[in-house]
Amino acid sequence: MKGLNLSAISSSMRLVLLKPTYATSRPARFLHQLIQQQQQQQLQLQQQHFQQKRATCGLACGTAMCPGKCKSSRRQLDKTKGLNSAGHKHTGSLAVAQTPATPVVSQRDEDQVLEVRLAQAEDALVIPYMWLRDHCRSERYFNHTTQQKIPDLELLERDLTPQAVRADSKGLSIKWRDGHETDYTYDWLANNFYPGQFARRTKRILWGRKKMESEPLPAVTFEHHMTSEDGLRQSLRNLVKYGFTMVTGAPPTAEGTRQASERISPIQESMYGGLWTVSPAMGNNDTAYTHESLGAHTDNTYLTSPAGIEVFHILEHDGTGGESLLVDGFNAVDTLRRDDPKAFQTLRDTPIPFEYMATAADGKPPYLMKAYSPIFTEHAGTGELLTFRFNAYDRGTMDTVKPQDLPQFYAAYQKISQVISSPASQFWFQLSPGTVLLVDNWRVMHGRSAFTGFRLLSGCYLSRDEWISQARMLEAL
Numbered sequence: 495m496k497g498l499n500l501s502a503i504s505s506s507m508r509l510v511l512l513k514p515t516y517a518t519s520r521p522a523r524f525l526h527q528l529i530q531q532q533q534q535q536q537l538q539l540q541q542q543h544f545q546q547k548r549a550t551c552g553l554a555c556g557t558a559m560c561p562g563k564c565k566s567s568r569r570q571l572d573k574t575k576g577l578n579s580a581g582h583k584h585t586g587s588l589a590v591a592q593t594p595a596t597p598v599v600s601q602r603d604e605d606q607v608l609e610v611r612l613a614q615a616e617d618a619l620v621i622p623y624m625w626l627r628d629h630c631r632s633e634r635y636f637n638h639t640t641q642q643k644i645p646d647l648e649l650l651e652r653d654l655t656p657q658a659v660r661a662d663s664k665g666l667s668i669k670w671r672d673g674h675e676t677d678y679t680y681d682w683l684a685n686n687f688y689p690g691q692f693a694r695r696t697k698r699i700l701w702g703r704k705k706m707e708s709e710p711l712p713a714v715t716f717e718h719h720m721t722s723e724d725g726l727r728q729s730l731r732n733l734v735k736y737g738f739t740m741v742t743g744a745p746p747t748a749e750g751t752r753q754a755s756e757r758i759s760p761i762q763e764s765m766y767g768g769l770w771t772v773s774p775a776m777g778n779n780d781t782a783y784t785h786e787s788l789g790a791h792t793d794n795t796y797l798t799s800p801a802g803i804e805v806f807h808i809l810e811h812d813g814t815g816g817e818s819l820l821v822d823g824f825n826a827v828d829t830l831r832r833d834d835p836k837a838f839q840t841l842r843d844t845p846i847p848f849e850y851m852a853t854a855a856d857g858k859p860p861y862l863m864k865a866y867s868p869i870f871t872e873h874a875g876t877g878e879l880l881t882f883r884f885n886a887y888d889r890g891t892m893d894t895v896k897p898q899d900l901p902q903f904y905a906a907y908q909k910i911s912q913v914i915s916s917p918a919s920q921f922w923f924q925l926s927p928g929t930v931l932l933v934d935n936w937r938v939m940h941g942r943s944a945f946t947g948f949r950l951l952s953g954c955y956l957s958r959d960e961w962i963s964q965a966r967m968l969e970a971l
């Protein structure tokens with residue numbers, strides 16, 4: 495067991511780790527305690543430093559005012575040289591005694607784990623040797639330019655009991671039995687060892703009509719969204735939090751749609767093209783191109799990986815109706831989980847088909863898209879909701895559910911349909927030119943009421959991986 499210097503904890507880590515959403519995971523508590531101790535120690539060091547300077551200067555300036563507070567010309571301290579204005583040097587030692595730091599590191603070979611513990615803390619990081627060796631970030635096993643691993647093909651065959659473990663102010667160093675050495679910093683370990691990697695900075699807020707009607711809508715002005723990193727971060731946080739955001743005051747043109755969208759990620763090309771416009775005058779057979787109402791749904795359910803964000807921007811409307819509808823799919827699933835656990839389980843465990851057919855037109859080939867998925871899926875690591883896919887228009891021929899299981903499936907499907915169509919779930923509002931709506935298509939459903947007159951809508955898709963990457967980079971996730 496060895497003492498560690500807390501000054502190894504970086505200031506950037508401090509900013510990240512003190513965020514409240516980290517407070518529940520074990521690494522977060524560990525680091526929170528570590529930082530508290532660091533702050534206390536820094537304060538003690540400052541006090542010792544000042545007292546020692548005052549006490550050890552043997553010349554005239556060694557008064558209570560020396561060194562920093564004396565304002566007389568004779569006693570002004572030349573901080574860069576360690577001299578006062580009279581030219582004498584402090585005769586006492588100005589060295590600051592290093593206060594021993596408190597985290598201790600211990601090998602527990604019987605369990606094949608390394609324990610990193612604060613002296614007065616309940617929590618410790620208990621990290622398997624296997625994980626530590628697998629996450630060696632030396633150049634032999636990691637390409638720091640591409641952030642890719644260099645596979646260790648003999649990992650499972652090695653004796654992974656460390657030959658020696660050293661702990662110093664920069665972190666840990668393990669000398670392995672094959673002679674290789676690996677260094678780790680404490681902040682890297684705490685941020686990357688399970689379950690730190692799943693912690694969210696921005697917590698999701700599930701919502702229904704009441705919440706959306708009683709609180710300010712998630713929105714950022716076009717100027718803030720386009721010109722400020724903080725504005726873009728706010729847009730991304732809204733998407734993570736609520737599953738949608740609005741950009742207000744945008745140019746009421748397709749170019750405005752493009753600019754607001756591309757600020758987040760490149761527009762995703764699909765069989766519909768890139769940036770598209772929709773109006774009833776276009777003669778397309780798809781329901782979206784008519785005056786009819788559209789029930790709440792997500793798009794691209796028939797694709798293996800549906801678009802991540804769908805963008806909507808009404809450019810013109812000279813009639814009535816055409817209100818927009820949003821429904822939080824994750825909130826609907828959460829409601830089902832509480833009210834009817836059996837239906838929740840059935841939908842989670844039953845993949846169903848979604849399909850879409852398009853005939854050849856305008857030089858484009860015909861399409862027959864088909865994908866199978868449960869209506870919702872959960873993250874394999876965290877168990878939190880990952881995808882929501884619901885489209886009554888594109889649900890395919892039910893060729894995957896065993897006949898004897900059909901009644902149970904249809905009952906569960908009816909339940910979620912009822913939750914979705916419930917007034918408590920549905921948030922209706924009127925979009926107008928200049929307001930760009932961005933919706934997380936893996937979570938929130940959209941729809942519209944029937945309308946009259948000419949209505950021109952512009953929009954596009956953004957890739958899931960692209961926008962999540964952007965959110966991750968800006969610490970909005």
Ligand SMILES: [Fe+2]
Nearest residue numbers: 791792793940
């Ligand atoms: Fe749609």
